[in-house]
Amino acid sequence: MGKVIDIRGPVNGTTVYINGELKARNTGITLPEVTHVVATVQAAGGEIEIPLYGLIETMETTIKKIGADYGLAGMLAMSQNTYEFRWAQQVTKANGSTAVEGCKAFIRGVPKVAVPAIEATVGESIEMDIPLATIRYQLFVDGKELCLIDKIAGIIRIGGVDYAESVDNLL
Numbered sequence: 001m002g003k004v005i006d007i008r009g010p011v012n013g014t015t016v017y018i019n020g021e022l023k024a025r026n027t028g029i030t031l032p033e034v035t036h037v038v039a040t041v042q043a044a045g046g047e048i049e050i051p052l053y054g055l056i057e058t059m060e061t062t063i064k065k066i067g068a069d070y071g072l073a074g075m076l077a078m079s080q081n082t083y084e085f086r087w088a089q090q091v092t093k094a095n096g097s098t099a100v101e102g103c104k105a106f107i108r109g110v111p112k113v114a115v116p117a118i119e120a121t122v123g124e125s126i127e128m129d130i131p132l133a134t135i136r137y138q139l140f141v142d143g144k145e146l147c148l149i150d151k152i153a154g155i156i157r158i159g160g161v162d163y164a165e166s167v168d169n170l171l
Contacts, residue, residue: 027064107138
């Protein structure tokens, strides 16, 4: 029989803070995918793609803003900003009990659009995607850091291991 683990369930709510100020509630967020740059190496059996630890592809975060308001204007400030995303998620513990767990993501980035397209349809909410060029990404779940990716500082820490450190020690 397999080991029983906690089940992370639905998100109960979200908030978006920009430079410490609350700008939106219950909006969608898409955190960046962190992908290593890969090198193609010739081997006897053909080509192999090898991840280059310490080098990360471009990262993008997206805010799905509901409604046009002054919070939208704050999200579009054309400067480097610190974004804090918070969400609460339902967790079913291995013993069957339930709890709510807090998650936070800190992003340093710049909006990639000046003003997103706004589509207004009768009877529907306005939704806009605001993509952010992401420079720094830090994720916490239940108070524990899962990752910190800082492209300028050269930090690639996942699960407490800094994958850029081994390269830095040689330079």
